[in-house]
Amino acid sequence: MTTAHDYSEGIDPERALKYAVQHHNGDRTEIVEGVITNVTPSWDHERAAKIVRRQIEDRVDELDCVEGSGNLDLPGSSNWYVPDIAVVPEQLALRGGALVPDQTLLVVDVTSESNAETDRVVKRKRYAEYGAPLYLLVDRVEETVTVFAEPGRLGYTKVDGPHPFGTPVRLPEPFGIDLDTSGLRPGAAR
Template identity: 80%
Template sequence: MTTAHDYSGHREYGDIANPELALKYAIQHVSGDRTELVEGVISIVTPAWDHERAAKIVRRQIEARVDELGCVEGSGNLDLPGSSNWYVPDIAVVPDALARDGAALLPDQTLLIVEVTSKSNAETDRVVKRRRYAEYGAPLYLLVDRVEKTVTVFSGPGRLGYTEVDGPHSFGTPVRLPEPFGLELDTGGL
């Protein structure tokens, strides 16, 4: 498992000699809460209400199981060390003990990552983030594609991508989230 870096209190990270650290420092100290770094490009995430509504529908369906697992769901920072990527997923489920110190977490420290597409970021969520989440060991990636009106569950992460794909399923089709969740999502309201 890779270790997350704490960029918060280190002035040397502003040093141009290490562009990854300088960019990640800037993302945390200069920009707003929902700013990402995707393949070296700074992206300010400003979700519309229909986007937030879709995320809320998923969040409500998983929150009881998240509590049972001793976890928390939210949209905190995810660092991808050794790359020019710093993500703020729409939903990430992480163990409560890891969510206590405020530091960025790594994809392999999550139980589930959910991304909800918008017209402006659909390809990023479908291709770039799916590849990077797999490469960095996120065990489950749920893609709610509002543009295509589908839901896909990716599991079995590896360096070359996810080895298991369940979907895409049209909105309205029940979608099974595998263990440790073991529940069926109602996608009818998405």
């Protein structure tokens, strides 16, 4: 009598899932709490990210960093995030591959109708747990901007906001700049 071989022996499900997402061709893909999601931002979503990116890029250069939407791995969990913007030291960016949230200086997520609650609750909690020092949430659904700082295992201990679009929002050090959020209002020309 022959028995079927159990191919699951020695396979790490987290590694297998993350490997599949990393080697997926096409659009950006992330894993949120074990659920694979294609990231397909709309043009108005991209516009909001661009407004933030343009305001931070000079300071990012001064800090010898790069900003982009590279992959962030959350080891030991079934999470693989693709933030709208992450600011990382240039030396780490040159290595290639995914980084972990505590290697960032800032993570920015821009909400959409389909992912607003995930960005507000799940990602905020996970970014804090994995040590992302600053999390900027641009909530297009609520039309607010919130800065989360001082991460810990139970979440961020310092919250600045939510501030309605149009309110200047201070990004703390190492940025030390005020973001003009007026251009984030729907219909605002930029």
